Amino acid sequence: MTTFNRSILLASRPEGMPKRGNFQLITESIPIIQEEEMLIKSIYLSVDPYMRGRMRGIKTYVAPYELNEVLTGGVVGEVIDSKNPIYNVGDIVEGRLGWADYSVSNGKGIRKVDPNLAPISTALGVVGMPGLTAYFGLLNIGKPKVGETVVVSGAAGAVGTIVGQIAKLKGCRVVGIAGTEEKVKYLKKELDFDVVINYKTENVLESLKKACPNGVDIYFDNVGGEISDSVMSLINFYSRIVICGQISSYNKEAIATGPRVQGQLIQRSALMKGFIVGDYAEQFEEGYSQLGEWVKNGLLKYRENIVDGLENAPEAFMGLFRGDNIGKQLVRISN
Template sequence: MMKNEKILLVNRPKGTPQKSDFRFEEAAVPELQNDQVLVKTIYLSVDPYMRGRMSDRKSYIPPFELNEVISGGVVGQVVESRSGELAEGDFVIGNLGWQRYNAVSDAEVRKLDPSLAPLTANLGVLGMTGLTAYFGLLDIGNPQEGETVVVSGAAGAVGTIVGQIAKIKGARVVGIAGSDEKIAYLKEELGFDEAINYKTEKVYEALKTACPDGVDVYFDNVGGEISDSVLGLINKGARIPVCGQIALYNLEKADVGPRMQSQLLINSALMKGFIVSDYAAYFEEGAIELAKWLKEGKLSYSENIVDGFENTIDAFLGLFTGENTGKQLVKVAEPGNIQG
């Protein structure tokens, strides 16, 4: 017998989320309506932006409802179908509930071809994180050959792809990350020119040494004091795509820091926030280019996969202590066994 289990948000977190803010709950396997499929979760994605959705405040996406299932990126397999578009055994991707089984319309998911790339790549380098890096860097950052690109959160799912795309475009790339292992990974495996450990080095001083000609593009994944340091070194005409602010997500009070408008003004610099969905009309174009670079060996990616649905919350909380290198995923089930 197939059994369902789901994860609910039961409290609005105060500061860093705690396990007590979530609840696992057994539930019936959903019954299908016409044009629906039953999707067994194979992999689910945990991402920093989800922290913002746990607070009841205005943002670019509505907050999660209390006592309702949390949702995010899921790769799954169709185990039952009332759809003319999808058959049992098909692999699909969609924004689905954190549960073992989801009943959804065929329009809510997209069919995957597992022969083109590993299933997990569709939640990372070929999915939203890869597309976030692609559009944020190339449209807003617009790196030119020989320019200096700095990436914070450089060992994360987005940052690793940003740095590699910048190298493809001929830029000099400096990453900021939080462990010696991550620094070695960025330089030795991904080809970053320099990398700074913000936990053991004085970031501003290290950046001055790593960026002797200043900073032309800063891809901001973290905000806070790290970004203050980078922005103090920007060049005339610098571009700053603002992708994330993970250093601030768990703060209960408004962040207070240097006012950077004067730096933007005197350097005629552009700082622009963006959400990947801003580029939805161009997703296919971006995915094709990323897949081409991946096939050519110009892109590589790292995944941190936690095994077991019961460990989903631990995987999510690990995002805020820097435990992951690359994309953080949870493996919920083995593919292929469509009887549960």
């Protein structure tokens, strides 16, 4: 084992699109564990759009990142030293840890990962936070019924790909919105979406009218902005709008002014609800179990976009906002 530990700090708060200069790579000694603690060697690191909000320095549903402190996110790693009675050397674990080669944890917020059930990387994707987000958002808020039309924006992302597949499992017609022809092809050919709209080359509203002749029953919103404005114009009576993300606005310094949707919600007796996955923490075991079973049985497919090297984590993070990834964006720190 090496004797040094690399970490990535938030060096400055981004203005607009994050830049490489907002991050700093430092090298220190590997930390020494105390009683009840364990040392975890990072294997995979997750980068997620919500992290951009934490970089603003404003508390929302989660504390902001502090300047000149190690960034944190979802990590899968191996326990290589332990003074914690629950975790043994060799255990594979997942939790919110540092953007670093090695992290110390007292076990709070950490869960064991069984490498025999699925590749360990899936604990950060389809059988992790994105999978749970899709599962609870669609099933608990969207409440899909057979024959309904479900529209998913950001459909080729880590959450969107899973939402669409679960909707298909529930007998729905699924319309995805994505930004490249490669993504369109993947969603249609491999994930069996009924229609996929390329928002960069098509008139979204006109394409939606053709794709949803009977209107929209459920809209799973990952992006917000003008795309969501178009979808909202087609919602049905008693439709459900699931607000999961607003990635189109994460790098904007001012809050955009757009159409007011309250009138449409009244006219259609529709429900719009925002959520975070932690709202369903008491049901996580149910979600992990069902998602794992679907993956094991081949009913839920997934794709991972993997960048190698801790030093490349900032670039992988910035790539989320360029739309570089199909499926889950990961950084491989070690083997």
